[in-house]
Amino acid sequence: MNPRAIPSRLSDPDQAADRDARQQQPPVDMDMNPMVDMAFLLLTFFMLATTFSQPRTMEIVMPPKPDPQLELQEQPVKESKALTLILGTDNRVHRYRGITDPALESVAYGVEGLQPLLQRLNRDIPELVVLIKPLPDSRYENLVDVLDDLTLTGVERYALVAPSEQDLVLYKTALTRQTSTP
Amino acid sequence: MRRAPTFSSPKLDMNPMVDMAFLLVTFFMLTTTFKMPQVLSVNTPASFADTRLPETDVIILSVSPEGQIFLDIDGKFTRQKLLARMGERYNIAFTDAERDAFGLLGGFGMPVEGLSSFLNLSPEQRKAVVQPGIPAGSAQNQLRDWLIQARLLNPAYRVAIRADRNLPYAEVDQLLQTLLDQNITRFNLITDPKVEKTTEP
Numbered sequence: 350m351n352p353r354a355i356p357s358r359l360s361d362p363d364q365a366a367d368r369d370a371r372q373q374q375p376p377v378d379m380d381m382n383p384m385v386d387m388a389f390l391l392l393t394f395f396m397l398a399t400t401f402s403q404p405r406t407m408e409i410v411m412p413p414k415p416d417p418q419l420e421l422q423e424q425p426v427k428e429s430k431a432l433t434l435i436l437g438t439d440n441r442v443h444r445y446r447g448i449t450d451p452a453l454e455s456v457a458y459g460v461e462g463l464q465p466l467l468q469r470l471n472r473d474i475p476e477l478v479v480l481i482k483p484l485p486d487s488r489y490e491n492l493v494d495v496l497d498d499l500t501l502t503g504v505e506r507y508a509l510v511a512p513s514e515q516d517l518v519l520y521k522t523a524l525t526r527q528t529s530t531p
Numbered sequence: 532m533r534r535a536p537t538f539s540s541p542k543l544d545m546n547p548m549v550d551m552a553f554l555l556v557t558f559f560m561l562t563t564t565f566k567m568p569q570v571l572s573v574n575t576p577a578s579f580a581d582t583r584l585p586e587t588d589v590i591i592l593s594v595s596p597e598g599q600i601f602l603d604i605d606g607k608f609t610r611q612k613l614l615a616r617m618g619e620r621y622n623i624a625f626t627d628a629e630r631d632a633f634g635l636l637g638g639f640g641m642p643v644e645g646l647s648s649f650l651n652l653s654p655e656q657r658k659a660v661v662q663p664g665i666p667a668g669s670a671q672n673q674l675r676d677w678l679i680q681a682r683l684l685n686p687a688y689r690v691a692i693r694a695d696r697n698l699p700y701a702e703v704d705q706l707l708q709t710l711l712d713q714n715i716t717r718f719n720l721i722t723d724p725k726v727e728k729t730t731e732p
Contacts, residue, residue: 381545388552395559406691406719407580414711436700483700489594490576490696492703493722497578511704 407496411509426478432470434463435512435520436483436491443523453523458494467502479507482516570638570662571601576696578722588687590678591721593638594694598702599664602677603638609684610634616680617643625650640664643673667709675709682713691719 435443441455442463456462471477479499483492492509499507512520571593591603604610611634618625621643625633632650640662641649649660667674682688690710694703710718 381549385545385549385552388549388556391556392552392559395556395563398559398563404575404584404693404721405578405580405724406582406584406721407578408582408719409717411707411711411716413714413716483704485699485701485704487700488696489694489698489700489703492700493576493578493696493720496720497580497722497725501579509707 407493407500409496426480430474430476430478431480432477433480433482433516434495435516436481436487436495437520437524438484438486440488440491442491442495443520445519453519455523458491458498463495463498464502467498467504471502471504476506477504479504480510481507482510482512484512484517484520570640571595571599573693573695574697575693575721575723577725579725580720580722581724582719584691584719584721585689588685588689589691590681590688591638591691591693592674592706593640594692594698594702594706595664596695596697598698599640599662600667600674600706601638601640601662602665602674604677604681604688606685607634609681610636612684613677613681614646616684617676620676620680623647642666667705672709675713678709678713678715682715689717689719690715691721693721 431446433445435445435453437443437455441457443453443455444466445453456466467479481492481495496507573593573595587605589605593601593603595601604613611630614625614630614633617623623643623646625647629647629650633646636650639646639649642663642665645663649657649662652660665674665677666672678690692706694706710716
């Protein structure tokens with residue numbers, strides 16, 4: 350729209366003349382492009398900042414500690430359904446089935462080791478219960494790896510348990526056997 | 532030879548586009564919550580878990596490979612009240628200025644006794660301070676008190692653990708026992724996203 354078409358409502362002739370003089374100049378053509386550039390730069394920055402700021406997490410629900418007043422006892426696990434994973438210091442899982450006659454075997458984490466094993470056992474044994482027993486000097490990453498493998502293979506029942514004396518003995522004998530027969 | 536017809540370059544009205552762009556900029560600016568600078572750099576383990584951490588009402592426990600615990604509590608006003616509560620608990624009178632400074636503080640790893648002098652430093656000076664971590668041992672478990680008081684002020688708090696991948700499990704176990712002692716049975720483990728389904732060498 351031509352700004353000159355706006356009828357002047359100014360009564361002061363001096364001011365009207367002044368306005369006319371200014372309107373003789375061509376209308377200022379502002380270059381919007383730098384501003385648009387800036388706006389989109391900021392837009393991109395904030396968009397990326399929002400989507401990537403929230404870290405990914407693994408949700409863990411642990412049973413509450415047994416309360417002597419409530420007589421809430423820890424549930425015993427059926428031997429046929431139990432799989433014990435001892436997390437060792439050598440970045441390997443040492444596992445055994447059952448409870449009374451354990452034979453320790455060691456596997457690696459991930460796709461080549463633990464995952465196919467868990468998949469097979471989870472399919473064959475209904476209500477498989479996995480007991481995770483990290484040794485005190487195993488690493489936190491090992492625990493996360495096991496939890497990840499369990500989630501990926503769809504094992505629903507697992508518990509974090511402190512290793513028993515028997516487990517420690519088993520682990521030690523397995524280690525010495527490994528080192529003596531290379 | 533025909534001359535190419537000359538076109539006058541079309542005038543594009545940029546205003547609606549600028550309006551839209553700035554509208555979106557404003558929207559994203561207001562919705563973004565900026566992360567506080569991490570005091571402790573932690574190399575978290577990787578996993579395929581893809582649950583996102585809630586944006587508000589989170590307590591993040593960062594644990595270094597040596598087992599030092601740093602605490603990052605969400606909510607400026609809750610943090611201010613929390614400091615006053617902790618002061619009562621440990622018989623330390625924190626001034627209003629110290630409480631304001633604590634409200635603006637991100638993660639910290641100072642025992643309560645050293646917190647007062649730490650808060651009186653300028654933000655630049657604080658960076659130079661080597662923070663020893665929050666005591667969480669059996670002798671004096673200040674972490675437990677922080678968690679108890681924080682959850683009294685805001686029961687909606689969720690606990691997230693951001694531990695280093697090389698942290699020995701004994702330290703993790705101690706931390707888990709501290710949480711379980713207070714009936715915090717549901718918590719999150721912060722992990723790096725894993726992309727490919729391959730085992731690490």
